[in-house]
Amino acid sequence: MKQCSAQVRELEEVREGFYYLALEEPYLAATALPGQFLHLRVTTTFDPLLRRPFSVAGTSPQTGIVRLFFRRLGTGTKLLSCLRRGDPLDCLGPLGSPFMPAGKSPAVLLAGGTGIAPLLFLAEKLGGTGDEVYLFYGAATAASLLPVERFLPSGPRLFYVTADGSAGETGLLTDAFRRALEKGLVPGELFACGPRPFLAILAEENRRWGYPLQVSLEENMACGLGACQGCAVLLQKDGKRTYARVCREGPVFCDAEVVW
Amino acid sequence: MKQCSAQVRELEEVREGFYYLALEEPYLAATALPGQFLHLRVTTTFDPLLRRPFSVAGTSPQTGIVRLFFRRLGTGTKLLSCLRRGDPLDCLGPLGSPFMPAGKSPAVLLAGGTGIAPLLFLAEKLGGTGDEVYLFYGAATAASLLPVERFLPSGPRLFYVTADGSAGETGLLTDAFRRALEKGLVPGELFACGPRPFLAILAEENRRWGYPLQVSLEENMACGLGACQGCAVLLQKDGKRTYARVCREGPVFCDAEVVW
Amino acid sequence: MPSLKVKLGLLELESPLLTASGTFGFGEEYAPLMAMEGLGALITKTITLEPRLGNPSPRMVETPAGMLNAIGLQNPGLENFIKIELPRLHSWTVPLIVSIAGETEEEYVTLARALEGQSGIAALELNLSCPNVKKGGILFGMDAALLESLVGMVRAAWSGPLIAKLTPNVTAIEELARAAARGGAQIISAINTLRGMVIDITARRPLLGNLAGGLSGPAIRPVAVKMVYDIYAATSMPVIGVGGIMNTDDALQFVLAGAAAVAVGTANFVEPRTIPRIAAGLREYLAENGLHSLQELVGAAHNSGQRTEDS
């Protein structure tokens, strides 16, 4: 983990309000693992004050490129969206504990919204064929689905799910996944990232299913380094409750240890 | 006076740290007078929070262009220096009370540093030949003198003064002016803008000379409109002390009424 | 269209959006820029018995997401206010709230009595961030007993709605709000500025002519919201929330914390159209959420079970 100045190589609004950002920084490209994140300083003034965390969505160690996807939500992401090619960007990273695939095939990846970012990276790293990796990717409408194929030319079998049916299957991501299970899909292990309510439902259902499930969580962050205890999430381990830090012990947790 | 959204037409670093900014806004271009200023919102975040005042340095009513010069000092001017052609800029203006030339020839304009901005505009408006308008323009070194001829092709007789002698006469602006008086210059009226110590010396000397002298002052500003009383400057009128607002009664004051 | 009408005790306003004292001049400065749309009442800058010259310059300096000011209550004094400013202010067709301050109880009472005789004043706001010269300069708003007695004396001289504007520079603002209630104030205005200082590192002295000043702007918003929340929990008085309100979301935070109305201060300097914009924003929020009136939201953030502890 290091503090480094990355250079903006590409910034593209791939869908309205959704951006693809390619940074050049050899150290980050060489060391980042799926599930880890970068903590970005989006301005040099004091509003917004704090860094912003973004999952690494892919790397090209040969060219020193790190890829991110972000959604323009508030002040920080708005500033990011105004960056230009060649601009420097102050990054801390890679931070956090990555996904830990056990190699049980097939791996099923469940991505809700911008939760796609770390799972794209994971799919890339898992490699393998469409029989070994499944990616379920849900969003509200087709307009907010990122063009995943562009960034992941080969690899997982891809299922789009939209709430309004404007692309792929209609309904919730969890519904689509449940239907796939009913149709005979037998996951080796699950990896999920997305809105907390989605993850909570998944974890709830998984108490019956019992698949190995790793989830990536979000919390407001200050330091991103484990120093401030600001990003705490409540865990239950051996019947005892403790707080863990999303930026350090997380963002990836085992579903069973999270108090949902 | 209005709040308007001007468009950046040109932004050029004419000297290291000194910028020329051309804005397109027909109303401002049609109404601004020399000595008046615009109050610019330099960011949409809350740091920096307040608007920044800049003197109008010239207008082209036909094309709707307003010209400013600014020096990059702190956060606000740094943000301004990053604007791009076509960007919108939120302006309040024109604000303040302008210079009031009485038409006494020759008019002598004394500009220290960025104090050149309103005096360029005044020179432009006064028109006239080099015998009627004199402009003394002082700075620390040649490197911080703006290329005035570029923006004022014809008009005043121009005297550069630099502290280190790297351009024009060597020494202080007030020294150069005093030498000109000794050589026989007889001003009809004086207009000055620049650092407060320079204006104070000038006003002090003018107690002997007794020329009509209008000075343009600066104070930290919040509203720029006369509402907050934040930009007060102490005046003495008929033996009574009162505070006047630089943004409303000023920025132009008569030298004799200012408590220096 | 959802209604922005509010009732602060006897004070009924078409909109909950007021101008904070001292930040809107006597109104005429903003007149050319602002349609009156959305303005519920105008709070004047504080007036005193005698004219005040104000503090030496510099009187203000910017700070991160805030500003520090020490104007020193520059104002024309009671007599000129009544003669010159009051008639001008009546050209604004919104209710007028006059802010007053004194160095002694008697000065407040004299001001209140003189204004009682004037027509067209909807309410009086007591600026309590003023040193009591008879008590060694302690602010009226810093001592509960002093505050209660002052409010009681003004109450006897002024028959209309009475607003006590509290200073945040105290250990427990809710105690001061209770004291104001006991004294007979019907409305609380919170907060005034936080004490602060900026040092000029070149001159190596405090930057403001007055050395210290009052901090305002978005920087202080979380402090103000907490104080409004505490006052709402501790008293049954309507509260005017003030402190760092820049936009609709900020105004909603205050309303949910317990403010029946809000006053906009520093934001007027940054964006003169803040009040009309918030008015539109509030209407939109109400419509989107199927609410008929902002009043339904006042204090709604108190309906969660947990206790507030210090961190």
Add this chain to the structure above:
Amino acid sequence: MPSLKVKLGLLELESPLLTASGTFGFGEEYAPLMAMEGLGALITKTITLEPRLGNPSPRMVETPAGMLNAIGLQNPGLENFIKIELPRLHSWTVPLIVSIAGETEEEYVTLARALEGQSGIAALELNLSCPNVKKGGILFGMDAALLESLVGMVRAAWSGPLIAKLTPNVTAIEELARAAARGGAQIISAINTLRGMVIDITARRPLLGNLAGGLSGPAIRPVAVKMVYDIYAATSMPVIGVGGIMNTDDALQFVLAGAAAVAVGTANFVEPRTIPRIAAGLREYLAENGLHSLQELVGAAHNSGQRTEDS
């Protein structure tokens, strides 16, 4: 090269730059990022007698030029601190200041006594922003008598330098500083966070799990500078200035106001290299101004004739 050495009473440090309690963890998080260059001492996060789980999430939210936190003093407790953290902390070759807090006087005393027995602790800092459970939850730092007696009791149990860290949520912080002096503290640390709240306008409830929290960062800097200025004027104790220090200029403001040393908190989160950068900046400032030591500047802003008045 100009010297950054400082003496805070008996506490001698190579540099005036400290880490503010709770913002540097137990140091190991920053170790990979930070050369130790410029760090004068490390103040640990506050430890309590028993382990503390901390507050429910969310525990922090950003505010304009600041942040609000309610961590709830999550810490491993005295025993684990001594067994696990203290040996690790000794790998930092800078002096170590341990911050402690309790819910009763006795807890503070027990902590002090246990730490008195440990080697390698340069000073103790009393976090006084803690509710006294026996006195209805009033903070130790809010009542002069309570504070004086607490400091006195700890003084008897701890023989080294004793720092009282004051809360800014009081009417007159200089009174509390005087009380700490009477109790036997030799150094004042000021300030801790300002009470604040953010309302989640979607959920219509306070955003933090703990409802309220403490405001830190550049937003509060002017408030902190003023309090350091006031404490310097009122007592002869060395002061550690804390609150919104982001860069060299900010640190100089505190020094000129009267701080003999400064602690950096929130800035560590934004820019981990803040302390080494300020150290370099201070050296440069001293060299440019022909000064030999930072000590020459401590309190220099007090040398102007004017009085501080409230605005």
